[in-house]
Amino acid sequence: MAISKKASFLLILLVGVVGIIMKFLLNPFSSKEAAKPVDNTEIVVEDVPGEVPTPIPTPTEPAPTPVAKVTSPEIPAKATAKKISLNTSYKSPAGMEDVGFVLNMDASGVVSSAEAIIHATNRESVKYQTSFRDNFNAAIVGKKLSDLSSVDRVGKASLTTGAFNASLSKLKAQI
Amino acid sequence: MEMFSFKALGTEWTLISDDQVFDESIQKSILEKIAFFEERFSRFKDTSEVNAFHQSLSGTYQVSDEFAVLLSRADQLRTLTAGHYDPASAVILEHMGYDKEYGFTPSQKALPSIPLWSIKDQEIQISGPITFDLGGIGKGYCIDMVAGILAAAGYEHYLIDGGGDMYATTKADGSPYNIALEWPSRPGTIYGTVRLCNQGLAVSDTATRRFGEHHHIVDAETGANTKIVLGSVALGATAWDADCATAAFMQWPHCDQIEVEKMLRITSIIITQKEEFLVGKSWPGEIFTEA
Numbered sequence: 001m002a003i004s005k006k007a008s009f010l011l012i013l014l015v016g017v018v019g020i021i022m023k024f025l026l027n028p029f030s031s032k033e034a035a036k037p038v039d040n041t042e043i044v045v046e047d048v049p050g051e052v053p054t055p056i057p058t059p060t061e062p063a064p065t066p067v068a069k070v071t072s073p074e075i076p077a078k079a080t081a082k083k084i085s086l087n088t089s090y091k092s093p094a095g096m097e098d099v100g101f102v103l104n105m106d107a108s109g110v111v112s113s114a115e116a117i118i119h120a121t122n123r124e125s126v127k128y129q130t131s132f133r134d135n136f137n138a139a140i141v142g143k144k145l146s147d148l149s150s151v152d153r154v155g156k157a158s159l160t161t162g163a164f165n166a167s168l169s170k171l172k173a174q175i
Numbered sequence: 176m177e178m179f180s181f182k183a184l185g186t187e188w189t190l191i192s193d194d195q196v197f198d199e200s201i202q203k204s205i206l207e208k209i210a211f212f213e214e215r216f217s218r219f220k221d222t223s224e225v226n227a228f229h230q231s232l233s234g235t236y237q238v239s240d241e242f243a244v245l246l247s248r249a250d251q252l253r254t255l256t257a258g259h260y261d262p263a264s265a266v267i268l269e270h271m272g273y274d275k276e277y278g279f280t281p282s283q284k285a286l287p288s289i290p291l292w293s294i295k296d297q298e299i300q301i302s303g304p305i306t307f308d309l310g311g312i313g314k315g316y317c318i319d320m321v322a323g324i325l326a327a328a329g330y331e332h333y334l335i336d337g338g339g340d341m342y343a344t345t346k347a348d349g350s351p352y353n354i355a356l357e358w359p360s361r362p363g364t365i366y367g368t369v370r371l372c373n374q375g376l377a378v379s380d381t382a383t384r385r386f387g388e389h390h391h392i393v394d395a396e397t398g399a400n401t402k403i404v405l406g407s408v409a410l411g412a413t414a415w416d417a418d419c420a421t422a423a424f425m426q427w428p429h430c431d432q433i434e435v436e437k438m439l440r441i442t443s444i445i446i447t448q449k450e451e452f453l454v455g456k457s458w459p460g461e462i463f464t465e466a
Contacts, residue, residue: 155356
């Protein structure tokens, strides 16, 4: 009889604990404590050598861990350009999500490249972060080819020669 | 540095070698191979394989090994783009006036429907008369073919520029080739650079080959020119992979950039008509930004 009472007590205790865990999993931000804004923004500024590096390629798949810190090459003594990496969090309907940014700046403080890094794992969050990342490159500017040095070739849509352009010119002449 | 320039597939080609000269024999071999490719796969050639079925009845037919390879890749792209890319949309280009006579006079007839086709091994099944336009993916394939000729002849350090699409190994000192990326519709304006090292690069836009209100890229789902994408760039292991990616981007107005990048193992930039730059997160090149 004593064993039966103990078993009943353990069963009730187990149901209670599982219930609390399930409640949290299903609605993690219902408590006041969890609803508080989280400010875990992390900014790292690193000097990098001479030439401004290109953004560090990130894996095609979203990173499985919430925060993937950006690493940089070894830092030599005469560093001039800077790499600024920033990881931060925001609240989405699916819970807290992480997103990272990398800015590469040359010695004069000009941003040479910028990249948003997707850390989200939730499908919807990945979609929104992708959209954000795609529009992140807002201030892209053009330069004259003559202002660039060390360029071997120009990648561009092919211009047809001969018949295409000749026929088009004839057509325009008739208009 | 040795250079060899010529015209082929309707554009200017330049080959650069950093170790061997382009002697008469290799020049002849390259020109013959490209000419042969053009004879077989240009829709502007009456006797080409892509025109072989333009009067055929519905049925199943045999195609050559190489045509089957090209059509199989085109079929994959068609599936990936939910039908927006379809080489059988040649019929729409012809209707718009982009025909082999370069008439550029749109037909007054009703818009034709795109014929149905499928490919299995070397057998093609068609719903009726059909012409294929491999323009979106053929040049990349051809650039890789030239790379194969050079590699077989012992060249190690070279770049093949097929009118802006290219493949490069490395320079003789092992350094990559630095490529400037031209802003679509702004000739001479560069928005970034990328380094090529045993990689292929493809560039496409809707600003270059325009005739009247039309350009040369058709969305097979709507039968009209695409209006959302202005241009795209892809960097891949081969020029063909890169070329196939830009074909998908250009013809598919709401494309899933990440899906295309994953399937073809490329990285990319898509430029919208509003000149928004959608830069793939693995893009390794430099993009010029405001201070």
